[in-house]
Amino acid sequence: MYAFTYHRPTTVRQAVNLLAKNSEAKLLAGGHSLIPVMKLRLGSPGALIDMNKIEGLSGIELKGRSLVIGAMTRHGEVATSQVVKEALPALADLAGMIGDPAVRHRGTIGGAIAHNDPSADYPAAVLGLGATIITSKRRIEADEFFKGMFETALEPDEIITKVSFPLAKKAAYQKFKQPASGFALVGVFVSKRGADIRVAVTGAGASGAFRVTAFEEALKKRFSPKSIEGMTVPATGLNGDIHGSAEYRAHLIAVLARRALAAA
Amino acid sequence: MPAVSMTVNGKAVTADVDIRTLLVQFLRENLRLTGTHVGCDTSQCGACVVHLDGIAVKSCTTLAVQAEGCTVLTIEGLAAPNGPLHPMQEAFREHHGLQCGFCTPGMVMTAVDMVRRKGNELDEKTIRHELDGNLCRCTGYHNIVKAIAAGARAMKGA
Structure with missing residues (x-):
């Protein structure tokens, strides 16, 4: 160092x-x-x-139809919070899948989102729920926040203070874990909130987390694994490495999306 | 060099450290508490687990200055000096939850934290899941799991 x-x-x-x-x-x-x-x-x-x-940077609060989580809230707190488990159980599940217990005692939601590791779990939830990132300056919508691998919309002197997740009617996260690192080889977050349907993928994109709009369109009719049966994701723009080719990751996206829909 | 102060195993300690000093280096090299081990140095193996303000953390991924004003418990502080072993240590001895012993301090500190969070009745599935961040390359975990279940029960009322 x-x-x-x-x-x-x-x-x-x-x-x-x-x-x-x-x-x-x-x-x-x-x-x-x-x-x-x-x-x-x-x-x-x-x-x-x-x-x-x-x-004051840590804490979990239910504010109307949103779950507001302080930037310094540890993964372990989100995973075990009764408030999160009741309001947005998919988010508690996701937090409980990050790293291992000791890592979850230290790692924070704000840190994970600001870092924007392309294999991190939280970006899938932020994008997959259409969360709002609240900073020392402004509010940034999830769709505007992630700008490619390890890149975000944050300005050099801007600090995340909170993340606000709208409550979804249905949501689930499924992750295919890289067994040594615990990071997502592929992770898929699905949610339905009124007409807003989201399918967000982490671990697979060469530019970080992204949404699968073709799946989202197909799910508008019915939010069910059947609606995307047989659909695939092109391997272009996906990561390939010794742990899995881009084609394999593309395959996993469709499989995990169906599993998440079944679990939601 | 900045001064860092914390309470380690009940004793107040202060030292001037290089800002880059990791908590595990501080414990091992400054305080000579070498029970806390460095296995992987990449936050994966858990040999360096200590309790920071009562919570299990990987001391290889924490700067010593981050522990300023905190209370640190290492394997050396688990049982009273010259007294009987802590019930979790005793369970590891009784069930032979080790072979070479390198991972043991981290295993024991993780196990005690597990009891804090999950209670005294731990089933095998819970223990194995919770040991996600502690690697043992000797035992195949079987006796470690047995030791933790027994140690957790023994900690009740202890």
Whole structure:
């Protein structure tokens, strides 16, 4: 790991100011992506801004028809929250599938979304539920947020403070786990909220999470695995690596989408 | 070098550390608490699991400065010095939940955390699922699972 300066702000405003002043700074949330990246010297931020001592960034709240989750809320808290389990059980399931128990004790929703690892689970839920990312500056719709692998719409001095998930009538997440890393080889999140039907895929896209609009169209008639029976996804634009070819991932998307629809 | 202060196994400690120091390095190299191991160094094997403010974390993926003001419990602090073993340690001994012993400190710390979250009656399926983040390359887990089930029960009222 290369050296860095370390900052421990106590308010979001202080953190924003530190970010604005240090162009090489990174926010340290749970650290379970950032610290490994730094240990491997794949990244060498000149400054770390530790978000862990900022009050009020963590918590889960049901606000009308939305579930609002603070950016520093750990995966384990989302996975075991009674509020999440009742309001949006698919989201609790997804959080419980991330990493392992010790990783879930540290990793945060805001960190995972800001990092936008192409194999991370949360981007599938954010896109698959049409969530709104609330930042220190504005509100960003999920469809506008993810901008390709490890890229987001966040500006250099912008910090995620909350994520607001609209409650879906039906939703489910299915994941085909890479057994060594626990990351999604492919993960598919499906949801139905009124006329809004979403099918979001993580792990497979060469540019990160994406929606399968052809499946969404077909599901408008009936939200059931039968509606997409026999449908496939083209392998173009999908990841291929030693763990699975692009064609294999394309196949998994259709299989997992049907399983998720059956479970929703 | 910044100073870091925390409570480790009930004792207040302060040291000047390089900002890059991982919690596991701090425990092993500064405090000479070498029971916490580094197996993979990539957050996967769980040999480095300690309790940070009562919660199991991988100390190879936590900076020492992140533990500022926190309470850390390592395998060395689980049982009182010169006293009997902690019930979970005793269960690992009794059921021979180890072979080479390298993963054992992390297994035991994970097991104690498992009891905190899941209670004293743990079935095999739960234990195996919860051990997702702890690798043992010797035992095939069989006796570890038995040890954790027995240790969890023994912790009741202990």
